[in-house]
Amino acid sequence: MNVEQPQLLSVKTTKPQYSRTQSLRSASATNEYFSDYASDATSIKSNQTDDSGYETPPSRISSPIPQSELITSEMTLPTRPEAARPPPVDTRQDRGKNRRSRMLTSFDDMSPPTPGVDDTPYIRFAIEQLSADEEVMGHGRHSSILSNDTQPLRYLPSLSEEEEAPLAAHPVQDGREPPTPSTPQRPISRRPLPNEILLPVYPPEGQVWAELGFIPFPLRLWPLCVYIFLCLLVITGLLFSNIFALRNHGLYDYDGYATPRYFVFQYLPQMLGMILLIWLFVIEAAIYRTVPYLSMSSTGAPHTLLQDSRILPSNFVHPDLSWFKIHGRSLGVSFVIFWITNFTIPLLSCLYQTQWVTNDGPARWRWTTVQGVGWTLFVLYLFLVAALILALIHIHRQESGLMWDSASLADLIVLFQKGNILPDFERTEVDATVGDSLPPRSLRLGYWTTSQRPDIFYGVGEEKVSVNRLSANMELLLREKGLDSQTSSFDIERQRYSYASAFTRSIHSPFTRYRWVPWFVRDGAVLAWIIAAVCLIIAFLVVSFVNKAVQHGFLPQLPSRTRAGGFSSANFLFSFLPALLGMFLFLVWQPIDTYFRAVQPFTNLARPSGDSAERTILASYNACYPGEAVIQALINRDFKVAYIAFIGLVSATLPILAGGVFTAQLFANGQVRMVASMPGYIALSVLLTIYALSYITIWPTRKRYLPHAITTIADLLSFLYASPLLAEPALSHVRTKADLVARLVGAPLGLTGDSRMKGPTARYAFGIYIGRDGREHLGIDRRDIF
Structure with missing residues (x-):
């Protein structure tokens, strides 16, 4: 039996090789997050293919192994212009030199690991991804301190239908520019417009603008004068009681402990004192929310008003000594005296006592004044009158700069929407203490204009400092992109890229969202x-x-x-x-x-x-x-x-x-x-x-927990600085509080004003939203945006 001799055939094999080229967008997913450098680059469109990306991600993602040598293949992707290329990606060990940026390779580049190659980089990469996923799901340890090295994320405008196809590979000749799209998108930039400076403006002679001297009712001249007059009446009554009781061996005869006279001497003094004290609390609350804006209208205002000046009253159990640090001695002394006034109620309760009198007619019990307590109250109320006069002078020595009582979130939006200080609040919504992240600012409240625009607006800003404005149509493009990305399918690449930064992990973390409560x-x-x-x-x-x-x-x-x-x-x-x-x-x-x-x-x-x-x-x-x-x-x-x-x-x-x-x-x-x-x-x-x-x-329920305190203006602005509400037409060019309410709620109908003309009721919510910069933020926005 003849057995054929086996023949050996040689097969030419080549080792699979691939090249990496930085791309402006993922080849497998559209409408995705991009790094800041991409906002200045020109969109690249291929004219040779209409292939679509992967519908589902592969089961394995290759590790970002650095290539020592770039080998040219038959097909290469178009090259990015040099100016639009991103900076090199830093490793985890090198955090101090540049901002950290993690980028996944294209799905086209994925392949199994080559035998004979060390698997250590793959294992390390897998461990890093698993750790990141644990942090995203809330199982890992979350830090409340935000790293400054984190690269911010940004949305790019949605591509047109023609541009939805992935970039096709095609040869590029030396010296040739990449093909230019027929309908290029305008690159997005967050840089301020050149030479646009915020300038104060004042009404010219002969013209009357909206007055900026609003004072809350408790701080107006005649209510304060009425309060001071009542204090003077109490002082007069104390003086009379002390002198009359000394000269007449008491005031009235004692007739029992369940009579009207008992009520007058044992309950009525404290009742009158408590009325004055609650009124004083109302005055203090008005000072707390007004003085920060009043200081912005004066020269030499503190540069840390937003972060250090409280807007919620706190002069109750212990005195609030922060007034000495922020607003000077006059208000500091006034608030110390206001706190001491709390002791007038216990003193008034023991002002009148019974005394056994034997040297004035028949022996009997009589109501009399405790002299030591009476004169102590006399001095305390004198100090209270002096403190009120100091506060009155401080408040009324100049215009307040306010159009109405700024006490709500909508009022803050009106005041700060067109200023130039909101960029300072970048990423502060996740900070445990917002004031520590803000630089000092010399703020002014009043009318403004800019060096490039003729319009005049009202608000808070810093004089002769650049105005950070978004470029034309940017907000609309970014909003459309943000909404599309919220409704699009979720994939592994999006998860890893979205949560690549510590900031994004923080706003999604329940540890940050529900961190603060008094x-x-x-x-x-x-x-x-x-x-x-x-x-x-x-x-x-x-x-x-x-x-x-x-x-x-x-x-x-x-x-x-x-x-x-x-x-x-x-x-x-x-x-x-x-x-x-x-x-x-x-x-x-x-x-x-x-x-x-x-x-x-x-x-x-x-x-x-x-x-x-x-x-x-x-x-x-x-x-x-x-x-x-x-x-x-x-x-x-x-x-x-x-x-x-x-x-x-x-x-x-x-x-x-x-x-x-x-x-x-x-x-x-x-x-x-x-x-x-x-x-x-x-x-x-x-x-x-x-x-x-x-x-x-x-x-408190879970809904009452917040990422940080809300005791200062800066704390509140950290939830508003990127909100699209800042560009709401209903909140622009508002002149009165009634106008603001009518725009947000509805205008009254008829002469009675019982019913209101309303369109579709807008609802507002607190959560993660797409900001005006196209990125995710934690704060306040309209409900349909979330």
Whole structure:
């Protein structure tokens, strides 16, 4: 059997090779994120092929192994012009030289790893990708500090239908330019227009523009004068009481602890003092939100107004000493005196005491004035009048620069939309402390123009500094691109590229989104408040009503005899101390009330479907009066804010009642006991119970958590600096607050104004949106943009 001799055939083989060329867009996905350098490059269009990219990504992505030598193949992609080429990609180990930028290779370049080649780069690359995916999903460790080396991402305009085909490979001759598209897209640039400088402008003689001297009602001249006049009346009453009681051995005869005269001497002084104190809180709140803008209208204003000047009142439990740092000594001294005024309520509760009089007719008990307390109050109210005069002079010595009371998010948009300071807030929405990332600025509030445009506008800006404007049609192109990318399919390349920067991971991270809440409403603190309040109220009720201990009286354990000046140790202690404790409870509730009022617009914005302008960007509960806040919150259906504001009013009665329920009584057996006025004590017990149980309602939900505080103007602007709301026509060229509300809500119809003419109701939300620069941001925008 003949067996054929096998023949060996030689087959010519070549090692697969590929070349890498930087491309302006991914070959497998359109409408994608790009780096900043791409915005200055010209779009490249191929005229030789209509092939489409991969429909699904391959199962394996090649590692970015650097090629030591570029081998020419039969087909090469068009080369990018030298000016449009990106900088070299840095490695993870070299973070300090250039911004970090990670780019994936084209799907066309993917191939299995070649045998015999070290797999270490592939393994390292896979580990890096897995780590990045864990951080994206929230399982990794997130840092609250944002690296400055992170390359910002940008959207490019959507390509036309003809340009949707991927770039085809075709030979390029030496010295030839790449083919020019027939309809080139205008390159996008975020650079400011050349030589466009922001310049202040003032109305010429003989012309009247909109006045810039608005002052909130509590700070106007005649309301402040009325308040000062009332303080002078109190001072006069104190002076009269002290002198009359000395000359007439008291004021009136004592007739029991359940009579109208008892009410006048034991409750009425604290009630009048509390009215003045709540009015003072309203004045303080108006100063907090007005003085930053007032300082912008004057020369020599601090350069850190936006980040250091608070707009929410905080002069409650402890004095706010930041006024000395930001606004000078006059307002600093005024606010220290305002805080000391809190002690007038406990002092007023022990101003009048009973005294046993024997040298003026028959021996009897008489109401008299405690001289030491009376003169102390006399001095404190004199200081209060002086502090108010200082504040009045500081506020009215010049125009405020305001057109209306700027207290809502919509007001901030109107003031800052055309200025030149918003670029300073780049990426600050994820910072734990916004002020640390902002440079000092010499700001001015008023009318402006630019060196390149004749139009005049109103707002806040820095004089003789470039105006950063987006180029023509840029916002429209970027918005269309952003919306398309939100509805397009999600693929692996998009995930890896979108989350390539720490900033983008931060805005998507729940650790950043729900990071901040004041310490006193954190879970542990609220739980402590609830336990302490419930335990104390139970102990209070048990001690008070078991065996009728309060009704039958208890020994004061202190001398109860009234001296010549009307002072009694027992009466003073059991009037001043309960009123002081009640005052502490009242003051402790005020920061809670302030926080819930301030955060409620963000709570409404955080709803899945957003909310209307009245409940979001127009809401300004902190600018409302105490009773007005309750009514306005009920109208807006913000019931939690309404209840907390109502408890703020209820808590004002605690020091009034607590300071007047106890008096020393002489019993038939010769003992002196501290006896409570039962009508007042029962009312106090009921109100204390309501107050204690109200701490259960202050547990903040997830919607009330924010990335950082909202106590300054800078904190709020960090959520608005890139928002398309800054370019809303409804928020441009606004002249009055009524005009602003009418544009956002609707204009009233008819003479009654009961109904409003409304188009489709716009809803606003807080979340991740596509900003005016085409990138993702965390902040506030219209709901249909998210």
